[in-house]
Structure formats: structure tokens, C-alpha cells
Amino acid sequence: MGDIFSVRIAGNVTSRKVLASAEYGCVVAGAKLLLVMGHTRCGAVGAAVKLICSPRTAAEATGCQHLDHIVNDIQQSADSATCRAVEERSTSEQTATVDAVARRNVLRVVEEICEQSQTLDGLVQTGRIAIVGAMYDVVTGDIEFLVEHGMNHPRPQEPA
Numbered sequence: 001m002g003d004i005f006s007v008r009i010a011g012n013v014t015s016r017k018v019l020a021s022a023e024y025g026c027v028v029a030g031a032k033l034l035l036v037m038g039h040t041r042c043g044a045v046g047a048a049v050k051l052i053c054s055p056r057t058a059a060e061a062t063g064c065q066h067l068d069h070i071v072n073d074i075q076q077s078a079d080s081a082t083c084r085a086v087e088e089r090s091t092s093e094q095t096a097t098v099d100a101v102a103r104r105n106v107l108r109v110v111e112e113i114c115e116q117s118q119t120l121d122g123l124v125q126t127g128r129i130a131i132v133g134a135m136y137d138v139v140t141g142d143i144e145f146l147v148e149h150g151m152n153h154p155r156p157q158e159p160a
Contacts, residue, residue: 005031011044012036012105013073014112023119026129034113034120034129037143038106039136041095045102048074049094053083077105099135106133107146 005025009018025031038045048071051058058067078101089097110133114121123129133146 003029003031005029009070011042011048011070011074012038012109013070014109014116015069019113019117019120022113023117026120026123032129034131035134036106036109036113036131037134037136038102040099040102040138042098042102044070045074045105046098047071049078049082049098049101051075052078074101074105077101077108103135103146106135109133110146 007018007021007025009015022034026034047058047062047067051061051071052075054061058071059065082097082101110131113131114124120129120131124131135144135146136142137144
């Protein structure tokens with residue numbers, strides 16, 4: 001499998017520091033696969049979903065001073081139905097809503113990486129790396145690799 005260059009952040013959001021770490025991992029350390037892996041029952045996504053209809057900020061609700069940066073990014077992956085789903089549904093349906101938002105968030109972040117990093121996009125376009133989304137199911141242990149219709153990332157080339 002090779003070496004792993006890990007960049008971890010709650011909610012799988014992008015930032016300049018995350019992109020810089022990913023660029024370093026691919027360009028300098030030689031990683032060939034950038035895997036954006038979300039997971040079911042994600043606490044950061046759950047907080048974002050819970051707060052989507054709330055007048056409170058994440059900082060007010062949790063006491064975490066900087067959490068709004070992550071929550072606001074994750075909320076970009078939610079739609080207007082998310083608010084109703086949180087307030088009007090059973091616990092199992094709320095869990096399914098959080099998992100659906102987590103999945104959309106992973107796919108959005110995969111796209112954002114190429115949009116926000118010319119370096120990584122260039123590596124994808126030349127086939128030197130692949131950027132893939134995945135969801136880890138914390139109940140079953142299964143990993144589902146996500147391929148959105150129309151997303152076509154070239155496969156990494158083998159070194160000559």
C-alpha cells in the first residue's frame with residue numbers, strides 16, 4: 001500500500017492549511033491518492049445539521065470558540081429540507097439525514113480541492129494523483145468509495 005501522509009480535520013473541510021498539507025503530501029512526499037473520508041454518525045456534521053435552524057452559533061452551543069468555521073463549511077452541503085428533517089423526524093431519520101449531509105460534504109470537498117488548488121488539480125489532470133471520496137460506516141466497518149456522476153479523475157501514472 002505504501003506510506004500514508006495523513007491530514008485530519010473535523011468535518012473534512014478545506015482551508016489554506018489543509019490544502020497546503022495535501023499539496024506537500026502529494027508534491028514533496030509523493031502521495032498518489034488523496035482520499036477524503038467522511039464517516040457515518042459524524043459529530044461535526046451532526047452539530048452542523050443540528051445548528052442549521054438554530055439562532056445560536058456553534059461557539060454559543062458548544063463553547064468551542066472556533067467551531068463555527070467548520071460548521072459553516074459543512075452547512076454548505078445541507079439543503080432547506082435538512083432543517084425540517086432535524087425538527088420533524090425520528091432519531092433514526094435524523095441519523096440518516098446527518099449521514100446524507102456527511103456524504104454530500106465529502107463529494108463537495110473533493111470538488112473544492114481541485115477548484116481551490118491549482119497544484120492538486122494539475123496533478124489530477126496529468127494523471128499523477130487521484131482524488132477520491134469515501135464514507136466509512138462506523139456500525140458495519142464498511143467503506144464506500146463515492147463516485148459522483150460526471151466526476152472523472154484520471155488514474156495516477158506509475159513512475160517511469
